[in-house]
Amino acid sequence: MTRLFNQPEDFVDEMIEGFAAAASRWVQPVPGGVVRAGRAAEPTVSLVIGGGSGHYPAFGGLVGPGLAHGAVMGNLFASPSARQVRSVARTADQGRGVLLSYGNYAGDVLHFDEAQAELREAGMDVRTVTVTDDIFSAPKGEEHKRRGIAGDLTVFKVAGAACEEGYDLDGVERVAIRTNARTRSLGVAFGGCTLPGADAPLFEVPAGRMAVGLGIHGEPGIDEVDIPTAAELGELFVRHLLEDVPEGVDPEGARVVPLLNGLGSVKYEELFVVYRSIHTLLTGRGITVVDPEVGELCTSFDMAGCSLTLLWLDDELERLWTAPADSPGFRRGQVGEQQRVDAVVADDAAETVGASSPASRACATTIVEALDAIARTIDEHADELGRLDQVAGDGDHGIGMQRGSHAGRDAARAALEQDAGAETVLRHAANAWSDRAGGTSGAIWATILKAFGAALGDDARPGTGDISRGVTAAKDAVMQFGKAKVGDKTMIDAIVPFSDELSARAGDGEELAGAWAAAAAASTRAATATASLTATLGRARTHGEKSVGTPDPGAVSFALICTTVADIIASRQDDQEGP
Template identity: 45%
Template sequence: MKTKKLINAGDNAVDEMLEGILCAHPDHLYAVDGMPRAIVARHGPRQGKVGLVIGGGSGHEPTFLGFVGKGLADAAAVGNVFASPPPDPIIACATAANGGAGVLFMYGNYAGDVMNFDMAAEMLAMDDIEVRTVLTTDDIASAPRSQRDKRRGVAGNVFIFKAAGAACDLGYSLDEVERVARHANTRTYTMGVALSPCSLPQTLKPNFAIGEGEMEIGMGIHGEPGVARGALESADQVADTLLYRILSEMQADAGDRVAVLVNSLGSTPLMELYILMRRVSQRLDAAGLAIHTSLVGNYCTSLEMAGASITLMHLDDELQRLIDHPCDCAMFKAR
């Protein structure tokens, strides 16, 4: 049985989405001439500032496009649904974001993205544009702690990009922006639960199967397997399970501060997210941890997948300042 979507043709969905985003946010975004998959912040790039370029496959909105704007990312390269952008739009983004102080590439740790962004970086080096790369690896379910460099980048991107973008906006050097990005990544932890699959615009068929009364702990944002599949549990039980794994790895002390993200994977409504947030707050309070800032909603989705993820960033003074730094993006603001 095919799923239902408000699209025209599956093969045109990404480009028509981009047209719509540019229509809705003309004061924030524009596309590079002749390169509709290279989206740039109108008030982001400037001379002497390190440029921040993010990107990846479509289907995760508002990641990545929603975080392009002043004080955060300067540009985003857009791929097909769940597929890496090719080198050309990445190069166009970096060229537009380049203010003479170098460019930082940031994206989730997926093989296709690594290949294409690395290729773009090699080509940009021929034009004397220095590029550094920091991969996000916040998904604690995707590999053991001892192999963190193999983990996936998921909803924690929001906080990691935010810290790096603030460092760029504050005029940090390329060395310092790279340091901040790596530091933010090492202190960000995400784990999620999937309740139902999503379907690609081209196929209109579920991209994985899960039983009516089942859930999968740790599933990736493209439908990658998690760490366990079992009977559907209550919101409190799910939050406890996810937080147990996160807090065990984070090893925070009483009195420490965190930034919290309770994220919908696509179709999970705000009612359910706030029920999860209630339990997250209870558990963090019991652990003696202070919530400095919290985000609840759709931040890193997987089309219409049902489920949610919880992210904690373990703050220190520097990360707190960077998370608080103002930004004005098409789909995200901090003041």
């Protein structure tokens, strides 16, 4: 378990501050993460990597010559926000374009894609290569659905070396895509990890058993077997990975890089015993082993487990893999001289508070009251939401919702104190929620609050019809953004019936308190009904069958929030203040 921390909610901020101070030879802190402390003589394409924290040396420890130019560092096991991605990418950019690369997780894809679109709109040439190396997370033929685990190092290393050699953005993107296509990984675990302040691990493995096909965010394994010997584990790794050799690769006579990765509490000595078997099995098949790595490359806090990655080489990839690199967490050879350069941070436009009407400010007061009540409700149910998320996810939904709701409430209060109207209060809350929560839920709640606020505006007190249209706009925005539909076992299963019920009752002329309460009840029924569904999207997709019998945590938290807001609206109506 994690024993050394101050306040759990401050852990990541304090960790990044300490890391940047300890690794100042390589990195310097910027809003959202870190960038290189030095640059080569000539500008290059910039590689920006990232994801949730808790995986050191991924991601900040892989910033330096021959590797990444910047790392976006989200909260624990939660994707960084789009604003954080923009900050690091803008600071790392040298004018030759930026390649974004990260593991294929729903929250990361949502936030990085949003940032990429905004950076492109601002005139930057930005591309993305997601890492999809985990063979147990999707079958052959659906490699694009696979998640990224320790194989992200191969993509980052090759792409970083290509940047260093002066490749243009097309070339860097090309070799990153090919490296990902020729990388395969498999992970196992004997026990889950425990986050700072938590009193139990995110998942448990029965005594004497080993989980196979786990993720790196505390997701449980997909299969379970008796704990093998070191030799038997080596055989399991090699057998499964040789059954999933990339298209066009003939193992006989091939050259391969093995990465045996410790996930947190398996010791180096144990890894070497396992690698002994792996090396013998690979060479026994006529495969040439090139520059293997054994150690902690992509961890999961204190998880007891390890993973094996195989990168199948060609001549170009081998040259780039073996090229020099120098970063806090990965070093090879001698890199060229670097010149110390202080980062120039290109900040996002500051949050502004424009003119608003007294009626809209009155509505904004109700919104802040509702956000305060939402934060209290989430606090009361955070443990329950985490337990629901543990069944088929990584167990952090409650923590993420706490971080987001608290940040959104505080930002909304600050905006209201500056006489902001309803739309502006909700926009400030959305940005803060996204930044602090990260993850899929952070992206979705930011989308909900922004779309709802845009429908309310800053000029007038909205009526029931305006609020209903705002909810419909939020529903449509989330469905377009996340690509989920009813039946996928996501928050959408609770959002759609809420929106439909509210719209129908508003159309019939019902007053807001009654219409909202009925819609909240419909949302609660729908959230409960998700227990019978199989998850088909997000991290829970990989463990879809395990999710049957447990409601979706995102749908449950949405229904809780709707019910909380119903109470606020009812109390306002009782006071004859309106919404």
